[in-house]
Amino acid sequence: MVKEMATDKLNAKNINVFYGQAHVIKDVSMSMEANSVTAFIGPSGCGKSTFLRCINRMNDYIDGFRMTGKMLIDGQDIYKKKVEVEALRKDVGMVFQKPNPFPKSIYENVIYGLRIQGINNKSVLDETVERSLRQAAIWDEVKDDLNKSALSLSGGQQQRICIARTLAVEPSIILMDEPASALDPISTAKIEELIHELKSKYTIIIVTHNMQQAGRVSDKVAFFYIGELIEYSETKELFINPKEELTQNYITGRFG
Amino acid sequence: MSKRFDINRTKDKLFRYFGVACTIFGLVMLAIFLISVLIEGLPRIDWGFFTSLPSRKPENAGILIPLLGTTWIMVLTSLIAIPFGVASGIYLEEYGKKNRLATIIEINITNLAGVPSIIYGLLALEVFVRLFGLGKSLLAGSLTLALLILPIIIVATREAIRAVPKTIREASYALGATKWQTTWHQVLPASSGGIVTGVILAISRAIGETAPLIVIGAMLYTTTIPTSPMDDFAILPIQIFNWLSRPQHGFIINATAAIIVLLAITFILNGIAIYLRNRWQKKVKW
Numbered sequence A: 001m002v003k004e005m006a007t008d009k010l011n012a013k014n015i016n017v018f019y020g021q022a023h024v025i026k027d028v029s030m031s032m033e034a035n036s037v038t039a040f041i042g043p044s045g046c047g048k049s050t051f052l053r054c055i056n057r058m059n060d061y062i063d064g065f066r067m068t069g070k071m072l073i074d075g076q077d078i079y080k081k082k083v084e085v086e087a088l089r090k091d092v093g094m095v096f097q098k099p100n101p102f103p104k105s106i107y108e109n110v111i112y113g114l115r116i117q118g119i120n121n122k123s124v125l126d127e128t129v130e131r132s133l134r135q136a137a138i139w140d141e142v143k144d145d146l147n148k149s150a151l152s153l154s155g156g157q158q159q160r161i162c163i164a165r166t167l168a169v170e171p172s173i174i175l176m177d178e179p180a181s182a183l184d185p186i187s188t189a190k191i192e193e194l195i196h197e198l199k200s201k202y203t204i205i206i207v208t209h210n211m212q213q214a215g216r217v218s219d220k221v222a223f224f225y226i227g228e229l230i231e232y233s234e235t236k237e238l239f240i241n242p243k244e245e246l247t248q249n250y251i252t253g254r255f256g
Numbered sequence B: 001m002s003k004r005f006d007i008n009r010t011k012d013k014l015f016r017y018f019g020v021a022c023t024i025f026g027l028v029m030l031a032i033f034l035i036s037v038l039i040e041g042l043p044r045i046d047w048g049f050f051t052s053l054p055s056r057k058p059e060n061a062g063i064l065i066p067l068l069g070t071t072w073i074m075v076l077t078s079l080i081a082i083p084f085g086v087a088s089g090i091y092l093e094e095y096g097k098k099n100r101l102a103t104i105i106e107i108n109i110t111n112l113a114g115v116p117s118i119i120y121g122l123l124a125l126e127v128f129v130r131l132f133g134l135g136k137s138l139l140a141g142s143l144t145l146a147l148l149i150l151p152i153i154i155v156a157t158r159e160a161i162r163a164v165p166k167t168i169r170e171a172s173y174a175l176g177a178t179k180w181q182t183t184w185h186q187v188l189p190a191s192s193g194g195i196v197t198g199v200i201l202a203i204s205r206a207i208g209e210t211a212p213l214i215v216i217g218a219m220l221y222t223t224t225i226p227t228s229p230m231d232d233f234a235i236l237p238i239q240i241f242n243w244l245s246r247p248q249h250g251f252i253i254n255a256t257a258a259i260i261v262l263l264a265i266t267f268i269l270n271g272i273a274i275y276l277r278n279r280w281q282k283k284v285k286w
């Protein structure tokens, strides 16, 4: 047990979340290994986004939000008082459902995370831009117009800019909340390919409504249902041989 | 069935004619006013009109002092009202908790925007002129007007800030930005067009205000050129009021000319505001 904890990148223990009176996450415990891809699936409103946002404390600003339990990253409780939430978010990046680039140039979008850390060294910034855009598989498409507004790009390109922006601050965990749901199949394929490549360096958690996508990109799948973690196991295992009837019903599309 | 349809169509037509008639009526009245003012006042406006001191003879009198007074007031009022108003707006929208107290403050700010301006004059007379001992100075006048337009600026700032999508803030936070960094680098640039528009409209309202400044003792007649915030002052609207109350026709013409100057300032300010708003709307589409 002790040994296992030491290798876990993330360890959630008995997490409960309330929005005012509503109890939306019910006693969820799970752990994730470093450099793995975990997919969260489950019907709309079951709490996937809420749980995901607990990992980088994005819910902190929501009025009425309350959480109990322990969320450990590299063994450290991220909800401890002394934890600097800004530092946490540099380590735990997030990509949102709808591409949300800043109304600035591509270049400025990518280095925003560095700028706010006070890094202004031109060569460092240039290197970061190229590295991040390459990692996000969009360098070739935009390398000639880095000063163009990011808003002028297509949705799929915007989303990869958002991924590059997240990679630029060198997080160790990347949270993705339905990153491809607003994109066309080709862009989606690119993002999935990207996830495969990023896996060697990052621990990735992805929320998706697309079973095939979960099957393609993830090592493990967590199935949530009305705030509870119903089943959490290896991807193949969960899809081929689900232990719970609820899971079986969900993945075969019997409710949704 | 078709009869009912006909009746509705007739109603529709009637209402359209009524609306057009109302609009034309308003425009015609405005045009008559503008044209008569222009015909009477425009010939009076020359360089001397801007550079002359007050005088007993209408031909020699100019608006130098009230124009300077209005300019001073405009600048000082902006310097006071903009930082406070914008900062309050930012605080209330971005930092303040959305609780009962916030609702009470919100209602009060909205109410303040509707308080008759003479009430601000009375408050200012007691607080700025007497309690703070500022006298009938430009500073006292500017503080009064700043108070008057503060609610307008706060409301405009909040509205502009609220129009910035939540997703942009979240993107910034998610990259490790603090609240202030997010406000400074994302929210303010994205809302600056709206804020500036609101500020300009508020100031153009302020320079037309007369009542509160009469209450605190702006000069009907002064020959000293204002050089510091503690000086006595006259302002254009009060000068206009003063001239209009004179019996000689020459002063009435002076008043009309001064009205044109005041209108021009207001139109220019509003023009800038509209220009900025359009540019902002074009630039930022999420």
Ligand SMILES: Nc1ncnc2c1ncn2[C@@H]1O[C@H](COP(=O)(O)OP(=O)(O)OP(=O)(O)O)[C@@H](O)[C@H]1O
Pocket: A019, A022, A024, A042, A043, A044, A045, A046, A047, A048, A049, A050, A051, A062
């Ligand atoms: N800010 C909020 N305030 C109050 N309740 C909320 C808030 N955000 C989410 N909820 C509620 O919490 C529950 C879980 O929502 P959540 O967004 O986590 O679901 P989800 O699984 O991500 O759904 P979807 O697949 O539609 O994105 C829902 O019942 C929702 O109504």
Ligand SMILES: [Mg+2]
Pocket: A048, A049, A050, A177
């Ligand atoms: Mg969600």
